[in-house]
Amino acid sequence: MRCFDCHQVHSGRNPSNLIRSGNALCLNCHTADNPAGLRTSVAEHTHHPAGSPGSECTSCHMPRIEQTLGKTSVSSHTFRFISPKLTEQFGIPNPCTSCHEGKSNEWALSELASWKTTSPWRVSR
């Protein structure tokens, strides 16, 4: 993966100079027929209604937690989902409770444990 797989070098047509905007950027590669593709529909994968903020790929895979200059935070570019377990262990902010302000890590972990699309061993234990 190179920066220009997602970003356009000379055009500001989309926010952050992206080649495509919204989920279309990610779904261009993560199609069902691709080994790295989603095995389910977007709503089944995200467990949030399609088209809603909780169903945007970047909401869970690129939260704005990378600190740069001063208090400016930019999107994480590791794309890995950050489990609330990592918040408990290392204090890294997770996307669930960053968006669901006021909810606990415990709440997010028990919701994640009920998701059949992912292994609880990877995300909630």
Ligand code: HEC
């Ligand atoms: C140019 C094609 C391409 C685009 C665009 C793309 N991906 Fe990927 N993505 C890949 C490939 C290839 C892999 C590696 C698959 C593997 O090694 O199994 C990958 C892996 C991943 C993984 C798994 C990472 C891991 O460590 O297991 C996640 C999550 C992911 N991408 C999310 C996203 C998100 C979110 C976007 C949109 C912001 C996105 N991808 C856009 C091609 C792409």
Ligand code: HEC
């Ligand atoms: C509400 C949160 C959430 C949203 C939104 C979300 N994902 Fe995920 N995604 C997860 C979780 C949780 C995992 C499992 C992580 C793990 O097992 O380490 C995951 C795993 C993945 C993986 C790794 C392979 C797999 O299926 O386990 C890919 C690729 C991926 N997501 C792509 C996407 C794309 C593309 C979008 C947008 C269409 C998206 N995700 C939106 C939570 C989300």
Ligand code: HEC
């Ligand atoms: C898989 C797709 C993908 C790749 C590869 C990628 N980016 Fe991004 N980048 C994004 C997305 C999506 C956003 C916008 C995130 C948002 O709006 O929440 C973004 C945003 C940014 C921003 C704006 C600041 C921000 O946080 O929104 C900068 C700067 C940036 N990327 C630099 C880079 C650089 C440098 C590379 C290569 C080292 C790179 N990106 C590779 C998808 C990608």
Ligand code: HEC
């Ligand atoms: C970008 C913001 C955002 C992120 C990130 C997000 N959610 Fe949500 N979530 C929402 C919104 C908004 C709703 C309300 C339903 C809707 O979208 O119409 C919701 C609804 C829910 C609900 C059902 C209603 C409730 O409050 O009980 C659960 C459960 C939930 N989210 C769990 C999670 C978990 C677990 C994660 C992390 C994997 C997560 N959410 C990540 C925004 C988000």
